[in-house]
Amino acid sequence: MARDDSLVEYCQRDRTVHPPAFAPAYKTSVLRSPRNSLISLQNSLSEITGPVFSQDELGPLDHDLILNYAKGGMPIGERIVVHGYVLDEFRRPVPDALVEVWQANAGGRYRHKKDTYIAPIDPNFGGCGRVLTDRDGHYVYRTIRPGPYPWRNSVNDWRPAHIHYSISGAGWVQRLITQMYFEGDPLITQCPIVRTIPGEAAVRQLIAVLDRNAAVPLDSLAYRFDIVLRGARATWFENRVQGQPSMQRE
Amino acid sequence: MTLMINQLDYLKETASQTAGPYVHIGLAPKQAGFDIFEKNFSNVLAGPKTQGDRITIEGRVVDGSGTPLRDVLIELWQANAAGKYNHPADRQDKAIDATFRGWGRACSDFETGVWSFETIKPGAVEGRGGRAMAPHVSLWIVARGINIGLHTRMYFSDEAAANAADPVLNLIEWEVRRATLIGQREDRAGKVVYRFDVHLQGLQETVFFDI
Numbered sequence: 001m002a003r004d005d006s007l008v009e010y011c012q013r014d015r016t017v018h019p020p021a022f023a024p025a026y027k028t029s030v031l032r033s034p035r036n037s038l039i040s041l042q043n044s045l046s047e048i049t050g051p052v053f054s055q056d057e058l059g060p061l062d063h064d065l066i067l068n069y070a071k072g073g074m075p076i077g078e079r080i081v082v083h084g085y086v087l088d089e090f091r092r093p094v095p096d097a098l099v100e101v102w103q104a105n106a107g108g109r110y111r112h113k114k115d116t117y118i119a120p121i122d123p124n125f126g127g128c129g130r131v132l133t134d135r136d137g138h139y140v141y142r143t144i145r146p147g148p149y150p151w152r153n154s155v156n157d158w159r160p161a162h163i164h165y166s167i168s169g170a171g172w173v174q175r176l177i178t179q180m181y182f183e184g185d186p187l188i189t190q191c192p193i194v195r196t197i198p199g200e201a202a203v204r205q206l207i208a209v210l211d212r213n214a215a216v217p218l219d220s221l222a223y224r225f226d227i228v229l230r231g232a233r234a235t236w237f238e239n240r241v242q243g244q245p246s247m248q249r250e
Numbered sequence: 251m252t253l254m255i256n257q258l259d260y261l262k263e264t265a266s267q268t269a270g271p272y273v274h275i276g277l278a279p280k281q282a283g284f285d286i287f288e289k290n291f292s293n294v295l296a297g298p299k300t301q302g303d304r305i306t307i308e309g310r311v312v313d314g315s316g317t318p319l320r321d322v323l324i325e326l327w328q329a330n331a332a333g334k335y336n337h338p339a340d341r342q343d344k345a346i347d348a349t350f351r352g353w354g355r356a357c358s359d360f361e362t363g364v365w366s367f368e369t370i371k372p373g374a375v376e377g378r379g380g381r382a383m384a385p386h387v388s389l390w391i392v393a394r395g396i397n398i399g400l401h402t403r404m405y406f407s408d409e410a411a412a413n414a415a416d417p418v419l420n421l422i423e424w425e426v427r428r429a430t431l432i433g434q435r436e437d438r439a440g441k442v443v444y445r446f447d448v449h450l451q452g453l454q455e456t457v458f459f460d461i
Contacts, residue, residue, distance in 0.1 A: 008339065013460060018266045019397035026268075028395030031314040032450050038460035039422055044377045046388050046403075047461045049337035050327060051353035059288045069286055089260050102276025112272045113283040113360070114321075126286045128276045164269070164276055171339070172327050173461050177392050177399055179267040193268060196397050202265040228261045 009043040010173045011089055011231040019196030026192045027153055043173065050172040053098045055132055062130050065101075065143035069126030076122055077106025077144035079220040082180070082208065086137045086167060089231030093137025094174070097229070100166040101141065102128040108149030108159075117149055142220065145182070153192050160187035160194070167227055174229040181207045182223065266398035273323050273392065274357055281357045293356035295326070295369040297349045302331030302370030306443045307404065307433060310363045311391060314451030318363025319393050326367050328352045328387040333373030342376055371406065371442075377417050384412035384419070386431075391448065401459045404433045404446045422457055430456045 021033035041047065061068040066075060082101075086094040104110045104127065107119035111127050125144060133139045146161050162179045169175070181188050188194055188207065197203050205228070214222035274282040280290060296304060307326070310318040329335050329352060334344035336352050352372075356365040369387075377383040384405055391400040405413050413419055419428045433444030448456045 014263060015460070017262050021397055023397060026395070026397070029268075029397055030395075031317075032319070032393065032395035033397075034400065034455055034458050035451055036427075036455055036457075038458050040460045041418060041421070042378060043461070044383065044418075045335055045340050045342070045375050046327070046329075046383070046386070048339050049335040051351055052337060057289050062287060069284075087261060089263060091259075091261060100276050102272065110272045110275060111282065111284055112275055114271060126275075126279070126284060128279055128286060130276075130287075164267075164273070166269075166277055172388060172390075175325070175390055175399060176264060176266060177269045177273075178264055179270075197265045197267075202262065205262065205264055206267070228264045230263055231260070 008171075008232040009048055009235055010171060011233055013173075013230060017197075017199060017202040019198070023196035026196050029196070047173045048171045050170060050174070051168060053096065053132060053168065058130060058132065063139075063141040065103075065125070065127065065129045065141065068129060070124045073124045075105065075125035075144050077125075077147075079142070080145050081140060081142050081214060081216060081220050081222040082163065082225060083138065083140035083211075083214055083222065084208075084225040084227065086133045086139065086169070086227045086229060088169075088174075088229050090233070092232070093133070093135070094169045094229055095133055095135045095137055097133040097137070097139075097170075098130065098166075098168040099133065099139045099227075100128070100130040101143075101163050103143065103146040103163040104149055106144050106147050108147035119147070119149070148185075148187055157192060158187050158190075160185045160191050165227065167229065169229045170232065171230075176227075176229060178206065178227075180225045183207055183209050268394060268397055269323060269392040269399075271321050271394040273321070273394075277323055277355060278357050291355045293354050293365070293367045295328075295350065295352065295354040295367060300330075300349045300370055301347050302350075302372075303442065304368070305371050306366055306368055306441060307387065307446060308364060308366035308443060309433075309446035309448060310365070311358065311393070311448040312363075312450065316452075318358070320358055320360050320363045322358045322363075322365065322391060322393040323355065324357075324365055325355050325390045326353065326369070326387050327390075328369065329372040329375045331370050331373050333375045333385070335375070344373075374412060381417050382412070382415070384409050384416040386416075386418075389448075400450075401461050402448065402456055403431055403459070404444070405431050406444060407432050407435045427455075427457050430454060
């Protein structure tokens with residue numbers, strides 16, 4: 001069945017899988033969380049559309065964090081490939097999704113004006129990359145496994161090793177920022193930011209799985225991380241987004 | 251007998267996590283303090299050939315203590331001057347402006363907390379059921395301490411009649427809260443600026459949407 005994207009709207013967001021705005025164990029959320037209820041909107045054109053990105057906006061090394069900031073050497077740390085699929089809630093691939101990632105280096109230090117952690121900057125590591133998903137919704141990039149690091153929340157809180165993700169799908173309502181964690185890391189379940197998420201299944205979905213089948217032998221291990229965005233559904237009956245015939249589907 | 255019900259095999263949306271304090275590294279590396287990509291996304295939406303009235307949208311995002319966030323990242327999505335989105339799902343009978351994607355990304359200044367966009371004023375877009383929406387831009391706000399991106403809209407103070415008829419503004423039961431979505435026009439030396447401060451909490455808390 002071919003889908004006619006112009007007649008699509010998106011399933012309501014299931015807020016039970018997401019952290020609430022106010023999560024006091026993550027202290028910074030206290031003063032930065034709205035207290036009123038969100039106003040629920042049915043999709044209009046402003047919500048079902050969104051920016052379109054193309055391959056020619058990205059450079060050839062944008063998805064290679066091992067080489068994209070190399071200054072005559074290679075970054076220190078465990079070489080890994082990270083890959084997966086961007087799907088929607090109906091398991092349909094989301095092609096041309098812009099996946100942007102950023103992370104600390106192997107020592108847990110970010111290349112950022114405001115990061116003053118004692119671990120050193122790696123002269124050959126920038127710590128960011130970006131890639132568009134292919135027609136199957138697949139993405140892949142190469143990097144160095146990031147290190148854990150301490151942060152000021154309680155005095156001895158540590159972030160598990162993680163890679164930040166920003167995903168832009170087909171519609172504005174699919175916009176998502178999240179973090180990927182690594183299988184086997186004991187810091188995951190202790191982390192106040194992870195613990196803002198109410199359910200175990202939703203946390204498990206953020207943990208990348210070691211994927212030996214995708215490893216590059218004698219070179220890099222691989223991790224698999226799939227991302228699910230809001231589902232695009234056809235509008236069969238009334239209440240369509242625009243004044244278009246609603247049964248115009250194949 | 252315990253009757254097991256078949257389960258729908260839909261997937262669950264991946265959970266959101268905060269963008270954290272170092273969001274600039276990934277989304278605006280120059281602001282983080284380094285140069286890595288050849289092409290960078292920016293807060294300038296309008297090119298020299300873009301149709302429409304040039305405007306600046308600027309503001310701050312303020313926390314519950316009245317302190318501006320200095321580490322916030324905002325994205326803006328809007329229609330072109332004719333009220334058409336540059337996206338295949340917009341089937342209105344209006345022309346796309348090839349020079350205008352309608353999307354930009356801005357970071358607040360590390361000292362003042364002020365962010366801004368250089369763009370054009372959007373036209374009115376058809377809403378649900380063919381009812382016109384007043385000109386507006388959509389905003390998405392992320393930062394350290396924000397667990398899931400906040401969606402809001404900015405409307406324009408010089409569109410009072412259209413705003414009064416806007417189906418989304420009228421959905422907000424508390425009329426006093428509708429005012430939190432209106433960018434205030436200022437004319438500064440020939441430049442049109444809409445000022446839009448976002449309040450995360452307090453009596454002036456901005457209206458945020460579940461879209």
